[in-house]
Amino acid sequence: xxxxxxxxxxxxxxxxxxxxxxxxxxxxxxxxxxxxxxxxxxxxxxxxxxxxxxxxxxxxxxxxxxxxxxxxxxxxxxxxxxxxxxxxxxxxxxxxxxxxxxxxxxxxxxxxxxxxxxxxxxxxxxxxxxxxxxxxxxxxxxxxxxxxxxxxxxxxxxxxxxxxxxxxxxxxx
Amino acid sequence: xxxxxxxxxxxxxxxxxxxxxxxxxxxxxxxxxxxxxxxxxxxxxxxxxxxxxxxxxxxxxxxxxxxxxxxxxxxxxxxxxxxxxxxxxxxxxxxxxxxxxxxxxxxxxxxxxxxxxxxxxxxxxxxxxxxxxxxxxxxxxxxxxxxxxxxxxxxxxxxxxxxxxxxxxxxxxxxxxxxxxxxxxxxxxxxxxxxxxxxxxxxxxxxxxxxxxxxxxxxxxxxxxxxxxxxxxxxxxxxxxxxxxxxxxxxxxxxxxxxxxxxxxxxxxxxxxxxxxxxxxxxxxxxxxxxxxxxxxxxxxxxxxxxxxxxxxxxxxxxxxxxxxxxxxxxxxxxxxxxxx
Numbered sequence: 272x273x274x275x276x277x278x279x280x281x282x283x284x285x286x287x288x289x290x291x292x293x294x295x296x297x298x299x300x301x302x303x304x305x306x307x308x309x310x311x312x313x314x315x316x317x318x319x320x321x322x323x324x325x326x327x328x329x330x331x332x333x334x335x336x337x338x339x340x341x342x343x344x345x346x347x348x349x350x351x352x353x354x355x356x357x358x359x360x361x362x363x364x365x366x367x368x369x370x371x372x373x374x375x376x377x378x379x380x381x382x383x384x385x386x387x388x389x390x391x392x393x394x395x396x397x398x399x400x401x402x403x404x405x406x407x408x409x410x411x412x413x414x415x416x417x418x419x420x421x422x423x424x425x426x427x428x429x430x431x432x433x434x435x436x437x438x439x440x441x442x443x444x
Numbered sequence: 445x446x447x448x449x450x451x452x453x454x455x456x457x458x459x460x461x462x463x464x465x466x467x468x469x470x471x472x473x474x475x476x477x478x479x480x481x482x483x484x485x486x487x488x489x490x491x492x493x494x495x496x497x498x499x500x501x502x503x504x505x506x507x508x509x510x511x512x513x514x515x516x517x518x519x520x521x522x523x524x525x526x527x528x529x530x531x532x533x534x535x536x537x538x539x540x541x542x543x544x545x546x547x548x549x550x551x552x553x554x555x556x557x558x559x560x561x562x563x564x565x566x567x568x569x570x571x572x573x574x575x576x577x578x579x580x581x582x583x584x585x586x587x588x589x590x591x592x593x594x595x596x597x598x599x600x601x602x603x604x605x606x607x608x609x610x611x612x613x614x615x616x617x618x619x620x621x622x623x624x625x626x627x628x629x630x631x632x633x634x635x636x637x638x639x640x641x642x643x644x645x646x647x648x649x650x651x652x653x654x655x656x657x658x659x660x661x662x663x664x665x666x667x668x669x670x671x672x673x674x675x676x677x678x679x680x681x682x683x684x685x686x687x688x689x690x691x692x693x694x695x696x697x698x699x700x701x702x703x704x705x706x707x708x709x710x711x712x713x714x715x716x717x718x719x720x721x722x723x724x725x726x727x728x729x730x731x732x733x734x735x736x737x738x739x740x741x742x743x744x745x746x747x748x749x750x751x752x753x754x755x756x757x758x759x760x761x762x763x764x765x766x767x768x769x770x771x772x773x774x775x776x777x778x779x780x781x782x783x784x785x
Binding site: 301328387 | 445461
């Protein structure tokens with residue numbers, strides 16, 4: 272029963288070709304998701320959870336994502352959102368081994384400052400800064416992922432970065 | 445600015461692919477219909493409904509390779525889609541089937557528990573990039589929004605008879621390269637099955653008029669109302685006062701037919717009007733002002749101005765023919781009473 276105007280789509284890699292494609296993409300997607308989540312959380316366990324969840328969601332939507340080009344920006348965005356949610360909920364696990372290193376306290380403080388500064392940005396600026404600078408995506412990838420022009424990305428990035436620098440400088444004082 | 449110093453110096457190997465796929469498969473919505481030792485799930489295919497059998501252990505649905513597994517039945521009247529799942533009834537509907545660039549798309553998700561036992565639902569949040577997405581027909585999202593800025597609990601329990609309504613909103617952004625007109629899908633992103641409804645992105649189309657008494661006395665001051673008739677089945681943004689803008693009001697002038705009005709004297713605000721108003725379909729009173737009839741009786745035309753530039757697609761009000769009649773001096777009525785002497 273498929274009603275006019277209603278579409279129901281699925282995306283679990285149902286065919287071998289799709290599954291193979293997801294399987295091939297999976298390691299790179301997981302690493303990209305892990306990297307941004309770790310930068311935000313500083314916890315291997317939590318970052319791995321975020322990366323795994325982002326990849327699971329990508330798998331669920333794989334048919335659509337694969338049609339839309341490189342799914343990496345999407346996975347990075349989901350992983351970053353998951354990390355931010357986790358940070359907000361205060362469920363961050365005990366700091367990782369890396370953060371317990373001699374300079375761990377500095378890194379933890381940097382992350383707190385980063386979250387605080389990001390929270391102070393306008394929504395679109397925050398998205399652009401997050402994807403462009405925290406996740407290291409290219410301007411073109413950010414534009415594609417957010418559905419805006421590269422010019423808009425540059426504009427939001429410049430303003431967002433200025434605001435971020437200002438906020439981070441204030442935090443450092 | 446870079447954040448390389450926040451990287452993990454020794455990142456672990458990626459998680460197990462099989463476990464990721466297994467979790468993803470479990471999230472594809474299925475609905476048990478019947479069966480001892482097995483369950484039936486309805487699956488939508490390009491050609492219609494297909495039945496899929498899933499394992500009796502109720503863990504991993506066996507979905508035909510080229511089909512989409514989902515809940516069923518799905519009913520739709522074009523602007524609303526409803527389905528049931530795990531003992532809960534879901535209804536996803538759009539407030540309006542059209543939208544304009546820069547305007548909102550509003551939708552609601554109603555979850556009702558028709559049963560006798562509490563039931564739980566998966567939240568549409570938790571870092572998902574969107575609970576409501578707007579897609580080109582080619583599948584690429586152009587915009588999305590968070591439905592829940594602060595994530596809901598992991599599982600949402602709904603008591604028997606209870607209904608919960610979640611309001612969702614996304615905006616059709618003004619994309620580079622011009623307005624993105626056409627047909628889009630508004631997608632409610634769930635846990636595996638995405639349900640979508642169509643929305644048509646169209647140019648704003650609205651007429652306006654000034655409403656005032658068409659017969660006035662000389663020198664009479666009356667209220668003039670600017671009415672905008674939104675001809676779309678959509679919410680249309682209309683400029684309103686921003687941080688430095690004055691309140692929205694209109695100025696009026698009476699001119700003899702064919703004459704041009706004097707330039708309107710608007711304050712020189714450094715003003716950035718915001719789309720502060722949303723025009724509902726149909727009649728909208730958006731601003732008021734005073735209209736002072738001339739001192740000389742005659743036939744006039746009333747010209748109104750808004751101060752802000754008229755938004756694209758909304759036509760300014762036409763001149764309004766007004767008859768100005770001489771206001772009479774108050775009559776002095778003297779009553780004489782003659783009493784017989």
